Amino acid sequence: MVEHTDELHPSEYFLQAGSIPSIWCPGCGIGTVVNTFIQAVEKSKIDFEKICVVSGIGCTGKVAYHVKFNSFQAVYRNPIKRASELKLKNPNLKVVVFLNDVDFMTSGAEGFIGVGKRGVALCVIYVNNFIYRIFIEHKALSRTPFIGTTVENNIESPFNIPHLAKSCGAQYVARWTPLHARRLMYSMADALQKPSFSLIEVISPCLMYYASNGIIGRSLDRVSFFYDNSIIKHGEPTENLDIRPPNKIIVGKFVDNIRE
Amino acid sequence: MKVFLNGLKVIKGEVFIMKDRCKGCGFCVTCCPMDVLEVSKKFNVNGYHFPVVKNPDDCINCGLCEILCPDFAIWSVLKEERQVVEV
Ligand code: SF4
Ligand code: SF4
Ligand code: SF4
Numbered sequence: 001m002v003e004h005t006d007e008l009h010p011s012e013y014f015l016q017a018g019s020i021p022s023i024w025c026p027g028c029g030i031g032t033v034v035n036t037f038i039q040a041v042e043k044s045k046i047d048f049e050k051i052c053v054v055s056g057i058g059c060t061g062k063v064a065y066h067v068k069f070n071s072f073q074a075v076y077r078n079p080i081k082r083a084s085e086l087k088l089k090n091p092n093l094k095v096v097v098f099l100n101d102v103d104f105m106t107s108g109a110e111g112f113i114g115v116g117k118r119g120v121a122l123c124v125i126y127v128n129n130f131i132y133r134i135f136i137e138h139k140a141l142s143r144t145p146f147i148g149t150t151v152e153n154n155i156e157s158p159f160n161i162p163h164l165a166k167s168c169g170a171q172y173v174a175r176w177t178p179l180h181a182r183r184l185m186y187s188m189a190d191a192l193q194k195p196s197f198s199l200i201e202v203i204s205p206c207l208m209y210y211a212s213n214g215i216i217g218r219s220l221d222r223v224s225f226f227y228d229n230s231i232i233k234h235g236e237p238t239e240n241l242d243i244r245p246p247n248k249i250i251v252g253k254f255v256d257n258i259r260e
Numbered sequence: 261m262k263v264f265l266n267g268l269k270v271i272k273g274e275v276f277i278m279k280d281r282c283k284g285c286g287f288c289v290t291c292c293p294m295d296v297l298e299v300s301k302k303f304n305v306n307g308y309h310f311p312v313v314k315n316p317d318d319c320i321n322c323g324l325c326e327i328l329c330p331d332f333a334i335w336s337v338l339k340e341e342r343q344v345v346e347v
Contacts, residue, residue, distance in 0.1 A: 009278070020331055020332050021282075021306070021331045021333075026284055026285045026308065027285035027286070027287070029330070032329075034330075035326075035327060035328070035329060179287075179291070179328070181324070181327045182327065220285060220290055223287075224290075
């Protein structure tokens with residue numbers, strides 16, 4: 001057994017020196033997503049000097065600080081547009097965008113639709129924190145001790161991200177939770193190889209938001225709640241992918257084709 | 261039975277833990293399929309309970325702890341790999 005060690009983590013080379021332990025809360029899924037992403041890059045054997053990571057604001061925005069790929073944080077205006085400019089100017093780059101709800105909805109939806117329809121080859125990894133209230137009926141959470149932005153049921157209907165992505169022309173659409181780490185890794189490795197617009201949604205609820213309602217359980221319980229309440233259905237039509245209370249969250253790979 | 265076992269690989273791994281990076285989320289301890297890890301009673305420099313190895317011989321180098329750890333604090337390496345030959 002080794003407790004103290006001078007050996008280095010296998011992914012150490014891809015991490016910004018001194019940035020770990022990361023800024024994220026203990027047990028937040030974003031860290032796992034970054035770990036998974038680094039392993040996917042190693043696995044897909046892409047020249048890592050060609051990878052550029054773009055992230056937006058908020059917790060997910062900090063991804064650009066932690067990884068040692070070429071990266072920047074688009075704090076002003078939306079990261080998808082910045083990323084697509086980058087990709088159009090340097091077609092050889094493999095541009096990966098890390099988004100959260102706020103990047104996506106407050107300014108990003110318009111950029112997302114435009115970029116998707118033009119078929120710019122971005123790999124979008126969208127970490128759904130369930131903060132932005134239109135993305136989920138919070139009834140889903142009130143069956144459990146975890147309650148999001150509304151204590152009572154939300155009157156708005158949930159928003160179906162994979163369906164939006166598919167309608168915008170994404171050629172690879174998948175959804176996972178962080179605890180599906182291996183499957184997520186293979187999805188990312190696939191998406192990185194695609195010469196087209198691709199989206200991976202990761203259901204990774206913000207733990208602090210649920211903890212701040214005074215119901216503090218272990219972070220692991222909150223993450224594994226979503227793992228336990230998900231069901232894998234590959235190739236499910238994207239219309240059915242709403243996150244609605246009595247039903248389980250459907251995860252899997254939904255769209256995988258290459259634009260001719 | 262002999263026929264089935266022949267040629268199978270037995271893999272042993274070794275876990276490394278960088279305890280001062282750990283933030284005590286417990287992903288690795290809960291998700292380890294072989295129940296190799298347990299939560300220590302001690303604290304690390306940041307005040308979190310880090311994992312320690314309970315059954316070092318059981319690790320099969322599956323790498324699940326490595327891929328799940330949000331803080332890159334734990335990883336496994338291949339220690340021994342041998343093929344079962346007909347006994
Ligand atoms: S748990 Fe919430 S606040 Fe904490 S790092 Fe994750 S997304 Fe940010
Ligand atoms: S490599 Fe697999 S078996 Fe070994 S400690 Fe990690 S999770 Fe457990
Ligand atoms: S997964 Fe990483 S951060 Fe979480 S308890 Fe294990 S070693 Fe610590």
